[in-house]
C-alpha cells in the first residue's frame with residue numbers, strides 16, 4: 225500500500241514539479257524577452273526572410289524602382305553598389321581595390337560584397353530585403369548561398385535596350401566615377417558575359433520576373449506592383 229501511495233505521491237509531485245518548471249520556464253523566457261526589449265537587445269529574427277534580387281544592366285532603372293517598392297511594400301533596400309561606394313568613402317582596407325574595380329567596370333570579389341550585405345541584413349529589423357545589383361555573377365550567386373544560406377524568393381530583371389541604358393547613365397549626374405562612356409562600354413560587356421547567365425539560372429528555376437524597363441518610371445512600376453501585391457495576398 226505504501227508503495228502505491230508513494231508511487232502516487234511521486235507521480236503527483238513529479239507532475240507538479242514538471243508544471244511548475246514549465247511555468248517558470250515560460251516566465252523566464254517572457255521576462256528575458258521583456259528585459260531584452262527594455263535593454264534594446266536585437267529581438268530574435270522570428271520571421272523567415274523574404275529576399276528579392278534586383279537585376280538589370282547599368283542604368284536599367286533598378287535603384288529608381290527600388291525606391292518605389294520600398295515606399296509601397298515596406299522592404300529594406302540594400303544596394304550592393306551603394307554599400308561598395310560607402311566602403312570607398314570610409315577609406316576601409318578594401319576601399320582602394322573597390323574603387324579601381326568599379327572604375328574598370330569589373331566586379332568586386334564576392335566575399336567582400338556578400339559580407340557587406342550580410343552585415344546590413346543582420347542590422348536590419350526588417351525581414352523583407354531588396355538586394356539591388358546583386359548577384360552580378362555566378363560567383364556572387366554561389367557565395368551568397370554559401371555565406372547567407374538562403375535563396376531568393378523573387379528575382380526581378382529590368383530588361384532595357386543598351387542605347388537607352390547608355391543615355392540614362394550619361395545623364396545620371398550623381399558624380400559617379402563609372403558614369404562615363406568608356407566604363408559603361410566595359411560594364412555592358414561584363415553584364416552580357418557574367419550577369420546574363422545568372423538571369424538565365426533564375427529563369428530556369430521559375431523565380432524570374434522580367435520587366436520591360438522602357439517608358440515612364442510610373443509605367444514601369446505598374447509592371448512591378450502586381451508581383452509584390454500577389455505575395456502580400458499569399459501572406
Ligand SMILES: Nc1ncnc2c1ncn2[C@@H]1O[C@H](COP(=O)(O)OP(=O)(O)O)[C@@H](O)[C@H]1O
Pocket residue numbers: 280281282283284285286287288289392393395396397437438439440441444
Ligand atoms: N523610366 C525611366 N525613364 C527615364 N529615365 C529613368 C527611368 N528610370 C530611371 N531613370 C533615370 O536613369 C538613371 C539610371 O537609373 P537608376 O535607377 O540609377 O538605374 P540603375 O540603378 O539600374 O543603374 C537615373 O538618372 C534615373 O533617374
Ligand SMILES: Nc1ccn([C@H]2C[C@H](O)[C@@H](COP(=O)(O)OP(=O)(O)O)O2)c(=O)n1
Pocket residue numbers: 280281282283284286287303304305306308325326329330331332333337356357358359360364402411
Ligand atoms: N554585386 C556587385 C554590385 C556592384 N559592383 C560594383 C561594380 C559595378 O559596376 C558598380 C556599381 O554598381 P551599381 O549597382 O551601383 O550600378 P548601377 O546602379 O547598375 O549603375 O559596383 C560589384 O562589383 N558587385
Ligand SMILES: [Mg+2]
Pocket residue numbers: 286287303305357
Ligand atoms: Mg543602381
